[in-house]
Amino acid sequence: MVTDDFFEAGNLINPVELPPEHESSIEKWLDAIKHGQVGFLPRKTPQGLYWYAFAPTIREKKELLVLLDAWVGPTFSDLPRSRGRLYPADPFDALLLARQVPPLRFEVLPRGDRQSRDQIRNALLVLSRLVWNRPRSEFDAPRTTVEVLDDLGHAIAAQDRPIALRCLHELEATADLDQTNLAFMRFRVYEGLEDRPAIFADQDLEHVLLLRRPIGITRILQRAVYARYLEKVDLDGSAANLLEAAEAIPPSLRVLATGAINRTRPTVVVEFLLGLLTQATSATLDRLIQEAALLASPLDARLRSLLPPTSSQPEFLPDPEQELPSATTRVHALVNAGEFSAAIEESLAAESDVELAGLMLACARELEEPHLALRVAEHLSVSGLHDTLAQDGALVRSDLAWLDEFVSQQRTLGWLAWLTAVEADQALKITEADLNSTADWDLLDRSTVAQRLAEMSDEALARFGEHGGAFMAAHRALFAQADGADLCERVLAGLAFSEKSSAGVRVQTLTLLEYLAAAAPTVEILTSALEWTGMVVEASVSAVTASWVVDVLQTATSSPQALALDAKHQFFFRALEQLRPVKSALDLADLEGLRLVADELATSLPADFELEESEPDLAAQYRHLENMMVVLYSLTESAITRAAQLLRRLVPGIDVRTTSEHDGSQQLASWSSNADVFVMVAASAKHAATDFIKEHRGSRPLIQVNSRGSSSILRALAEG
Structure with a gap:
């Protein structure tokens, strides 16, 4: 109407x-x-x-x-x-x-x-x-680019696609970024969300393919090509099928060679097969085979078997009496073949001269690879060629100026330097960290992150909580590990001290609590985490976030009942006090969720949160699920466990099953094929498992939930 x-x-x-x-x-x-x-x-x-x-x-x-x-x-x-x-x-x-x-x-x-x-x-x-x-609320008011980018990092860390895309749209509407940089940002977001099909669907893909791109963007595109065209046949082990699959790669995507050293299987496979398709030199193909041998020894033999018969023979037989090519000639040949990293290595090994230094400088700028750029800069400084090149032609001077600026950034930035800036309250360095600027930074190991977070003052933790989105996006694997409880507790402290209430902070809080519950925390760590979470809730509760508070309550109390029971009770009633002024925003499923938490904590829900007898039947919106088999899939067991408990309480005769498998199995195949209703939490799912489920589900309905928490699952089921 x-x-x-x-x-x-x-x-x-x-x-x-x-x-x-x-x-x-x-x-x-x-x-x-x-x-x-x-x-x-x-x-x-x-x-x-x-x-x-x-x-x-x-x-x-x-x-x-x-x-x-x-x-x-x-x-x-x-x-x-x-x-x-x-x-x-x-x-x-x-x-x-x-x-x-x-x-x-x-x-x-x-x-x-x-x-x-x-x-x-x-x-x-x-x-x-x-x-x-009335003035625009914090939910509607324009935000700075720094604030949006921080939320974007949190959304990627939590694998929350709706919030990440919302941040992207906000950047497109308000940020001072040109079309190219926005496209680069989108590709990094799609990569972070493991949504490679979105890369191929992006409106600017053709434009980006024609550009001189940062090597990080080319690597993203290579991994996308591998996932779409090559991954299955590569893992099957058939060399002939691998070449046949490569021939299906469109011509527009065959321009993704880099001339840089490959350190992952997907990129070396893609570069080698694209080299075959574009008739790269035997030197390039041999170099890629050598890189494959370092990554996985059977892989090099399979790639070598794809070489044409003539490629295994020298391209020419050298005359024993003829003088060998000079280093400059060899470097020129490598540059012409697009072998930029090999050209740099050859130049570094040869006797220095101005011409070689200029070629090396051009190759470093072409690659924009931090480690090679630092080696080139050191070589030019030690050899005394830096000042000489500064007097050379305009092109060389431009390359030299680029190198000086690039190396200066690399020496002053990086995740360790960024954490130091957070501790020292260096605002400019802190806010410079976004998905584009940090893409090539080396990741820190667990012990380093744990030590630095543990040593931070409350003020530094507040700054980390305010600006740590990109850091969390880059290091999210550390927090999801079985030993990540202490890391999660420290970040929750940072979010609490920052007093931020953005969508990114809320989804990050829920995600960290999920990781914490799965990591078997000690009583001390869980008690501390609940205290920090209470502070986050106080800063974030409102009429529009009431359901999120219920999800937080359910997740935070999902560890074994006896663990930190007193702290859970305090957190439960503290959260209810915050919800009381906005309890009218809670729907019936939210109230039933609160009752479930109260039952599990062996306490009772305050009378003003109880349903009145005159309330309509809560189960009515789920009545269509009676006598059905419903499967809930998510890697976050706490959310689907709570959702299943609520459904069993509300709907008589319902058959609810939960699964958190990372890959396919006979049971998952059977459930995917036979369930009346299948719910998949896309924000908490492995790419391999989602493909497996979709393949076995066929044309049968599949409900995809893009947000974490049991409330999102229940809302999706209520809507059918």
């Missing part, structure tokens, strides 16, 4: 028959609703008078329910009982349910009372004016 139809069938109110001031207010509300603002419309039936509250988004709808509690409340309405729900059995409401964001509905009480009617209308007039004219 569009708002223009609101005063037709099912509504006894005709605006043109109302007093002018009433008709005018309805017209203003209609206009506000059409323009994406909050608005209120009345409906009269033989049974009574109802008001419908429209909001443009689910978030604003939740907030509006809290505001209505304060402005209308139990005195003149049925809001405490109905919680604004529409009635599907009412044809009028059934049409409104089809809207993207259905409105809230409440009845004016006592029925037929003129004072109640006038009080509510006046309250809604004042409330709508206040909402329309």
Whole structure:
């Protein structure tokens, strides 16, 4: 139903028959609703008078329910009982349910009372004016690029695709980044989310392929090509099938050779096969085979078997009496073949001269590879050629200026230097760390990260919590490990001290609690983590984040009951105190989730959080799942375990199964093929397992949930 139809069938109110001031207010509300603002419309039936509250988004709808509690409340309405729900059995409401964001509905009480009617209308007039004219909230206000990039890092660390894409759209709309840098940023995000199909679907892929790209972007594209065209046949072990698969790579993607040293299997396989397809020199192919031998010894033999027969023979037989090519000639040949890293190595091994130094400088700029650039800079400095090159032609001087700036950045930046900047409160260095600038930084090991986080002061931890998104995106594997409990506790402390309440911080908090629960924390670590989490909740709770608080409560208390039970009790009631002012934003599933936590902690839910007997049947929205087999898949066991517990309590006869497999198995294949409903939490799933599930699911429905937490799973099931 569009708002223009609101005063037709099912509504006894005709605006043109109302007093002018009433008709005018309805017209203003209609206009506000059409323009994406909050608005209120009345409906009269033989049974009574109802008001419908429209909001443009689910978030604003939740907030509006809290505001209505304060402005209308139990005195003149049925809001405490109905919680604004529409009635599907009412044809009028059934049409409104089809809207993207259905409105809230409440009845004016006592029925037929003129004072109640006038009080509510006046309250809604004042409330709508206040909402329309209020300053933009923190949820809507424009954010700095630094803030958005930090949230983006947290979203990638948590593998939360919706928040990551929201941050990307925000950058596109507000950040001072050109089209090329935005494209690079998107590719890094897709890589971080392990969403390589999105790279091929990106509108700027063709543009990027024609550019002189950073080597990190080329590596991302190489890994995407490997995943789409080569991975399965490479792991199968057939050389002939590997070459056949490579021939399916489009010509536009065959320009991804780098001339740099390969340190991973996907990149060396891609570069070798692209070299075969583009008739690279035997020197290039031999170099790639040698790199393959260092990575996986059977791989080099398989790649060598793909060489044409003539490639195994020398391209020419040297004349014994003829002089060998000079180093300069060899370097020129390597440069012409695109063998830039080999050209640098050859130049470094030869006797230094100006021509070789210029070639080496050009190769370093072509690769933009930090380790090689540092070696070239050191060589030029030690040999005394740096000052000589500074007097050379414009092109060489430009390359030299680039090298000096690039090396200066590499020497002053890096994750260790960034952590030092956090400790020393060097704002500029701290905020320079984003996905593009940190892409080539070497990752830190667990012991280093643990030591540096443990030694940070409270003030430094606050800065880490405020700006640590990119760090968390790069090092997320450390926090997900079985021994990562202490690391998670330190980052939770940082988020607490920062007092941030952004979407990225919220999803990161939930993710860290999931890692913590799976890492068998000690009583001391869990107690401390719950204290920090309580502070994060206090900074973040609102009408629009109430369901997130419930997810946090369920996840934070998912470890064995006896572990830190006193701390869990304190955290539970502390969180309830924060939820109490906005409890009207909790839906019935949220309240049942709170009851489940209370039961597991052997305590009781406060009376004001209990469901009233007059409340509608909570299970109604899940009734369609009766006698069905429902499978919940996620690597986060706590979320699907809680969701399964709630479903079993609500729906008699439901068969709920949970799985957290990393790869495929006979059982997962059977469940994927036979389940009536299959729910996959995409934010917490392995790429191999998701492909396996989709393959065995075939054309049967698959519900993909893109956010963590049991609330997201239950909402997806309720919506069907």
